[in-house]
Amino acid sequence: MKRKMFAEFLGTFWLVLGGCGSAVLAAGYPGLGIGFAGVALAFGLTVLTMAFAIGHISGCHLNPAVTIGLAVAGKFEKKEILPYIVSQVLGGFVGAFILFLIASGSPSFTLDVGFAVNGVGNLSPGGYTMGAGILCEVVLTMMFLFIILGATSKNAPKGFAPIAIGLALTLIHLISIPVTNTAVNPARSTAVALMVGGEALSQLWIFWVAPIAGAIIAGIVYKLVLDDKE
Numbered sequence: 001m002k003r004k005m006f007a008e009f010l011g012t013f014w015l016v017l018g019g020c021g022s023a024v025l026a027a028g029y030p031g032l033g034i035g036f037a038g039v040a041l042a043f044g045l046t047v048l049t050m051a052f053a054i055g056h057i058s059g060c061h062l063n064p065a066v067t068i069g070l071a072v073a074g075k076f077e078k079k080e081i082l083p084y085i086v087s088q089v090l091g092g093f094v095g096a097f098i099l100f101l102i103a104s105g106s107p108s109f110t111l112d113v114g115f116a117v118n119g120v121g122n123l124s125p126g127g128y129t130m131g132a133g134i135l136c137e138v139v140l141t142m143m144f145l146f147i148i149l150g151a152t153s154k155n156a157p158k159g160f161a162p163i164a165i166g167l168a169l170t171l172i173h174l175i176s177i178p179v180t181n182t183a184v185n186p187a188r189s190t191a192v193a194l195m196v197g198g199e200a201l202s203q204l205w206i207f208w209v210a211p212i213a214g215a216i217i218a219g220i221v222y223k224l225v226l227d228d229k230e
Helices: 002-026 035-058 064-072 078-103 130-151 161-180 186-196 198-202 206-226
Strands: none
Touching (some): 035 161, 064 186, 186 198, 186 206
């Protein structure tokens, strides 16, 4: 369990540092910014690379919603849910803190003007409403879990799951960055919200409830309809 917890800590650290770091440091860099597409790819690459690196140790969840969804689908031990989530949140926070230290090296950086926070209304890049944001997070997390469950099935093509999952997260970001800045991951949302505080912290509940709801729906449907009873 200690190896699993450290793997989840390390993986979520990399996800936040790599994914949120691309948004904070590189997305709007004058003249050479990577934009939404670059940020989406960065998030996908963090999961893809860590899935190959630690998937054989912890399963590379890096996300409380994924952990809960897998448990609901009967693919993960329920007694390990809490240790995984604690490791993910701590790893994400350390990643956000390191990112803050790096970003602070620029004289133009201010914490209250973006830090890859998730949000709706005033915090949504496109000004989307709470209802739109919640629906987006529920549906996209649900689809993410379906892809994870299918790609990691014993009857799926071997060795390709990290690629499918990484590309799925890239696609999810391409869809939803304008809506909520893309969460689908309570640990990632918590990491940056704790650094920024204020309205980002007051909206954090959305990015726990919606992704977990989507993951639970996926877990139930997969278990009842799609599982091949391996």
